[in-house]
Amino acid sequence: MSTSMVCGFCSTGCALTxxxxxxxxxxxxxxxxxxxxxxxxxxxxxxxLTPLRxxxxxxxxxxxxxxxxxxxxxxxxxxxxxxxxxxAIQAKHGKHSVAFLSTGQIVSEEMAFLGALAKHGMGMLHxxxxxxQCMATSVVAYKESFGFDAPPYTYRDLEESDVxxxxxxxxxxxxxxxxxxxxxxxxxxxxxxxxxRKTETAMAAxxxxxxxxxxxxxxxxxxxxxLIDKGWIDEAYVNAHTVGFQALRAHVREFxxxxxxxxxxxxxxxxxxxxxxxxxxxxxxxxxxxxxNQSHEGVRTAQALINLALITGNLGRPGTGANSITGQCNAMxxxxxxNTASLFGGRSFSNDQQRLDVARILDVPVDRIPQKxxxxxxxxxxxxxxxxIRGLWIVATNPAHSWINxxxxxxxxxxxxxxxxxxxxxxxxxxxRAHLVLPAAGWGEKEGTFINSERRIGVVKQVARAxxxxxxxxxxxxxxxxxxxxxxxxxxWRDPEAVFRILCELSEGQPCDFSGIRDYAMLERAGGIQxxxxxxxxxxxxxxxxxxxxxxxxxxxxxxxxxxxxxxLPEATCARYPFTLLSGRGSSSQWHTQTRTxxxxxxxxxxxREIYLEINPGDxxxxxxxPNEWVMVVSxxxxxxARAFLTHAVAPGQVFVPMHYAxxxxxxxxxxxxxxxxxxxxxxxxxxRRLDGP
Numbered sequence: 001m002s003t004s005m006v007c008g009f010c011s012t013g014c015a016l017t018x019x020x021x022x023x024x025x026x027x028x029x030x031x032x033x034x035x036x037x038x039x040x041x042x043x044x045x046x047x048x049l050t051p052l053r054x055x056x057x058x059x060x061x062x063x064x065x066x067x068x069x070x071x072x073x074x075x076x077x078x079x080x081x082x083x084x085x086x087x088a089i090q091a092k093h094g095k096h097s098v099a100f101l102s103t104g105q106i107v108s109e110e111m112a113f114l115g116a117l118a119k120h121g122m123g124m125l126h127x128x129x130x131x132x133q134c135m136a137t138s139v140v141a142y143k144e145s146f147g148f149d150a151p152p153y154t155y156r157d158l159e160e161s162d163v164x165x166x167x168x169x170x171x172x173x174x175x176x177x178x179x180x181x182x183x184x185x186x187x188x189x190x191x192x193x194x195x196x197r198k199t200e201t202a203m204a205a206x207x208x209x210x211x212x213x214x215x216x217x218x219x220x221x222x223x224x225x226x227l228i229d230k231g232w233i234d235e236a237y238v239n240a241h242t243v244g245f246q247a248l249r250a251h252v253r254e255f256x257x258x259x260x261x262x263x264x265x266x267x268x269x270x271x272x273x274x275x276x277x278x279x280x281x282x283x284x285x286x287x288x289x290x291x292x293n294q295s296h297e298g299v300r301t302a303q304a305l306i307n308l309a310l311i312t313g314n315l316g317r318p319g320t321g322a323n324s325i326t327g328q329c330n331a332m333x334x335x336x337x338x339n340t341a342s343l344f345g346g347r348s349f350s351n352d353q354q355r356l357d358v359a360r361i362l363d364v365p366v367d368r369i370p371q372k373x374x375x376x377x378x379x380x381x382x383x384x385x386x387x388x389i390r391g392l393w394i395v396a397t398n399p400a401h402s403w404i405n406x407x408x409x410x411x412x413x414x415x416x417x418x419x420x421x422x423x424x425x426x427x428x429x430x431x432x433r434a435h436l437v438l439p440a441a442g443w444g445e446k447e448g449t450f451i452n453s454e455r456r457i458g459v460v461k462q463v464a465r466a467x468x469x470x471x472x473x474x475x476x477x478x479x480x481x482x483x484x485x486x487x488x489x490x491x492x493w494r495d496p497e498a499v500f501r502i503l504c505e506l507s508e509g510q511p512c513d514f515s516g517i518r519d520y521a522m523l524e525r526a527g528g529i530q531x532x533x534x535x536x537x538x539x540x541x542x543x544x545x546x547x548x549x550x551x552x553x554x555x556x557x558x559x560x561x562x563x564x565x566x567x568x569l570p571e572a573t574c575a576r577y578p579f580t581l582l583s584g585r586g587s588s589s590q591w592h593t594q595t596r597t598x599x600x601x602x603x604x605x606x607x608x609r610e611i612y613l614e615i616n617p618g619d620x621x622x623x624x625x626x627p628n629e630w631v632m633v634v635s636x637x638x639x640x641x642a643r644a645f646l647t648h649a650v651a652p653g654q655v656f657v658p659m660h661y662a663x664x665x666x667x668x669x670x671x672x673x674x675x676x677x678x679x680x681x682x683x684x685x686x687x688x689r690r691l692d693g694p
Contacts (some may be wrong), residue, residue, distance in 0.1 A: 004031045006450050006458035006528070008105070008443025009044045009591050011326035012036060012177050013452025013528065016045055018444070018463045025049055025444060025463035035527050035542045036155060036456065042176040043589040047603050051424070051442065051596035052464050058426040058439035059468025070426070070437060075469060079483040081436055085418040087484075089391040090123065099126035099380050099389050103396035104134070104328030107448025107460055108337050109499040110473040111330070112506075113490070114395060115339020117477050120368040121486035126389065128341065130397040131327075131334045132377040134290060136676035137298035138324035139335055144299075144675075145306045145560050147553030148346055148511040149335055153285070153321040154454050154530065154543040158182040160319030163281030165192045167216065167305060168291015168682075170199040174585045175289075175325055187319075190277055194219070195291060197582055197614075197656055198649040209274065210651060211264040213580050213683045217297055217566045220304035222260030223275055224311065225252035232279040234313030241550040242310050244561035251563050263566075278312060283319030290327065290584065294682050299675040300564045307561050315559075316547040325453050328592075329443075332451035336512055337503055340374055345506040349373050361505050364489055376677035378670070381412055390417040395473065396440065400429035401593040404679040406665040407638050422476060428595055429662065440473050441466035442596075448474070448496045449523070451531075454543070455512075458528040459520050474499075508535070511553050569683060570671035577635065577685035579619075579655050581667060584682070586658025594660050611661035613642040615688070616652045620644060625690055632689040633657065638666035641691065655686065 001020045006013050014037035018028045028049060030041035037045075061078035062070040073081075086098050100118050102111060111129075118124040139149045146152075158164065158181045171179045179201070182191070193205035194216065202208040211219055227233055228249055238245050257268050278284055286305045292298055302324065309315045309322035326332055336346055347354040349370050359366035375383060381403070383389040392413075403409045413419060413433050421434035424442040431437050445466040451457050466472070471479075474496055481487045493499050497520055508515040516533040523529055530544050551557045573580055589606035591597040598604070613633055615625065625631055629644045633655070640663040650656050657664045659681070669684040 003461055003463065004034070004524070005461040005463070006452070007045050007048055008329050008460065009048065010175060011328055011331055011453045012175055013329070013450060013454075013456055013458055014041060014045055014177055015458065015527070016041065016048060018049075020463060024465070033527070036452065037177045040177050040180055043603055043606060044591055044597055047597070047600040049444065049464070050600040050602075052444055054425070054599040056425050056427040057467045057470065058423060058431070058437055059470055060439060061469065062426055062437040064435045070434070075479065078436060078438060079479055082420060082480065083483045086122070086391050089417055093390050095123040096125045097389055098122070098124055098391040098393070100124060100393040100395065101377065101380065101397060101399065102127060102129040102334070102338055102340060104129060104131040104331035104334045105396045106330065106473050107446065107450060107496065108330060108333035108503060109448040109496040110477065111334055111338040112344065112499060112503060113474060113477045113493055115337070116362065117481055117486070117490070118393070119339055119370055120362070120364050121481055121489050122484055125370050125372070126374045126380055126383070127339070128374055128377040128380060129334045129338050130377070130399065130402065131331045132341075132677060133402065133679060134293060134327035135324070135331045135335060136341070136678040137293035137295070137302055137673055139341070140299045140676040141302035141306060142324070144562055145303055150511055150546055150553065151324055151453060151455060152315060152546040153323040154545045155181055156543045157285050157319050157321055157323070157545065159185045160187070161185065161189050161283050161285040162187045162319065163190045163192065163277055163284040165194065165278070165284065165286045166201060166205070167194045167286065167288040169287055169289040169325065170195070170201045170585055171287070172200040172204060173588045176588050178325065190281070192274065192277060196651065196654060209266055209270060211266055213582060213654065214295060214569050215264040216292065217301045217304055218255065218260055218263040219266070220301065220308060221252055221563065221566070222255040222257065222271065224248065224304070224307055225255045226257070226271065226275045227279065227308070227311065228252060230275070230279070232275065233311045237313035237550070238311055241552070241558055242561050243556070243558045245311070248307065248561045248563055278308070283317065284309075284312060284314040285319055285321050285323060286314070287323045287325060289325045291682060293324070293678060294680055296570050296671045296673055296680040297564075297567050298673045298678055300562070303562045307563065310559055310561060316545065316550060318545070321545065330450040332453065332455065333449070336451070337506070343369070345510040346512055347510070358506065361502070363492070378672050378677055378679065381409065384415055385412050387415070392416050393420045393422070394430055395422045398428045398430045398593045398595050400433060401662050402665065404665060404668045404681060405637055405670040408670070422473065424470075425595060438476055439468065439470035440476060441470050446472035446474065446496070449500060449520070455530045456528040457514060457517065457523055457531065459523050507531070570680065571669045571684050573653070573685045577687045579653060579686050579688060581633070581635070581684050581686045582650070582654055582656045582682060583659045583664055583668065584656070586660055590660045592660065593662070608643070611640070611642045611657065611663055612645045614645050614647050614650045614656040616648060616650050616654070617646045618652050620646050623688060623690065625688070630691040632691055633667060633686050634689060635667040635669070635684055635686045637669070640666055655688070
């Protein structure tokens with residue numbers, strides 16, 4: 001027997017066919033014909049079952065004893081402790097003194113349950129997700145520009161473009177299946193890679209523009225100026241479908257070719273060539289990932305790309321779009337249904353009518369729904385430091401590895417009165433700091449839905465039993481609700497598919513409306529379904545893009561052209577710290593903090609075991625650093641050891657460390673985009689010091 005379901009690693013949303021024996025998964029293969037991956041899988045997908053069998057799985061609740069050690073306890077003790085400790089903190093310091101940090105790694109039904117339980121049942125105001133680390137920039141950019149968080153594309157656009165502009169995106173490594181789809185484009189597109197580092201994607205592209213780190217906003221603003229000045233824009237589209245063009249025209253006049261070249265270190269010839277490539281393209285698509293999102297001015301950079309698509313009329317047609325590729329498997333589900341940055345279904349906590357609508361659908365008193373937004377992730381951390389938040393519940397994420405400026409974060413976690421970590425593994429850096437660990441099931445051990453980058457809702461199934469006393473996050477939330485005393489509020493939330501029907505209700509009438517999806521079986525038969533799909537809509541096409549009619553989600557139906565003056569890097573290089581440290585994906589075989597991919601011996605053989613630093617050979621010669629030599633990488637916050645890898649992939653004055661290694665975020669600088677509160681992981685100032693002799 002076999003069954004097919006969506007992979008639980010990245011946001012591509014591939015389908016995997018799992019072979020079963022006696023109801024348990026024994027092997028898997030990529031699903032032929034699924035509209036996302038079409039029978040392909042990346043190394044992580046082939047190894048998706050391996051993390052479930054890891055020896056360090058959390059198999060029982062663990063409670064820190066008087067000697068400071070985590071010891072096994074039963075679920076009854078764990079739930080009593082959870083409830084009594086958090087309620088005591090709230091009684092002493094106020095309801096808002098307890099918060100949660102969620103994830104893009106669990107199914108939408110569990111995300112919604114956690115958000116409703118914490119905010120409507122337990123009285124919390126503050127809760128955010130680790131999608132703040134990867135997708136907040138694009139969420140805000142789309143909301144402000146389009147009127148809703150609505151990625152407009154379908155993956156087929158990669159196969160239909162004649163110009164593909166990839167910005168801060170190492171598609172070959174981070175999203176290899178999408179690169180495969182681009183490679184199948186029959187139009188032999190011009191592939192433009194814009195990235196400070198000569199990544200694997202840049203090496204395979206038609207042309208690589210190696211701009212200075214974080215000069216991309218200047219580049220795209222200057223590019224808009226050049227296109228407008230030459231008349232290479234779609235005036236009819238601009239007039240019919242956008243607001244703010246005259247203000248944009250006035251703004252970009254300040255960005256002369258000379259200014260852009262001085263800031264980006266690109267030549268005038270390169271800038272003109274890029275403008276001509278876009279002008280001559282009939283179907284131009286702009287794609288970005290973390291190189292844009294994880295920036296101190298990421299929102300305005302993403303909107304500069306959106307502006308380019310709008311003013312050239314490259315939106316809503318095949319092979320076009322301003323397209324943000326998501327990071328985590330269910331970041332899109334988190335964006336719509338985690339009840340963190342927005343009220344369910346992309347609504348606003350501050351809109352009284354929308355609060356009433358949600359209260360009616362969920363059958364809860366409207367005064368149980370907060371009237372204002374939660375603090376963002378970094379602000380929750382700052383509130384812990386200030387003593388305002390004293391209890392924290394972390395679910396399916398490992399911030400003691402992944403959060404920016406990790407040294408400070410570890411110290412801040414130590415200030416909490418009570419820290420609960422709910423995870424598959426008791427061995428993560430975060431779980432090891434917890435007062436209470438709740439053992440959770442992983443992907444493949446529970447059911448629900450994910451929403452991928454192109455808005456496709458796909459099904460996850462249970463094909464294995466969770467080990468020991470571990471439970472699905474869904475079941476844990478049910479038990480917490482009963483122990484807390486608010487179980488009656490969630491009587492309708494009896495199982496994941498029942499909650500999916502609630503999510504369908506919550507989506508109805510919203511731009512993300514998928515009330516036309518009846519059940520999981522319908523999703524499975526269709527090979528996943530992209531939202532929107534309202535009630536009574538005809539059967540959808542397999543792949544659909546948004547805004548084909550030129551109508552956006554603002555009241556007047558028009559997109560907004562939004563811009564702002566660039567700001568300098570928060571931490572620039574200097575004589576003492578002369579190198580810019582870049583970070584990012586290092587291997588297609590690893591995933592984020594390696595919490596799961598690190599369990600696979602196969603994947604471990606596909607990337608270096610030891611942390612390494614990419615350095616330009618010229619810089620290495622000047623410093624006397626030999627290949628594979630240990631060097632000390634020093635920032636204003638910490639110093640780490642790394643192996644030197646000499647490569648022309650990084651320009652002189654820049655170095656690169658992959659994000660998968662635990663030490664990487666000891667170096668990074670706590671800077672945040674002011675609009676999205678997303679951390680700026682991609683650039684900070686460091687110096688290098690040799691450790692070995694010649």
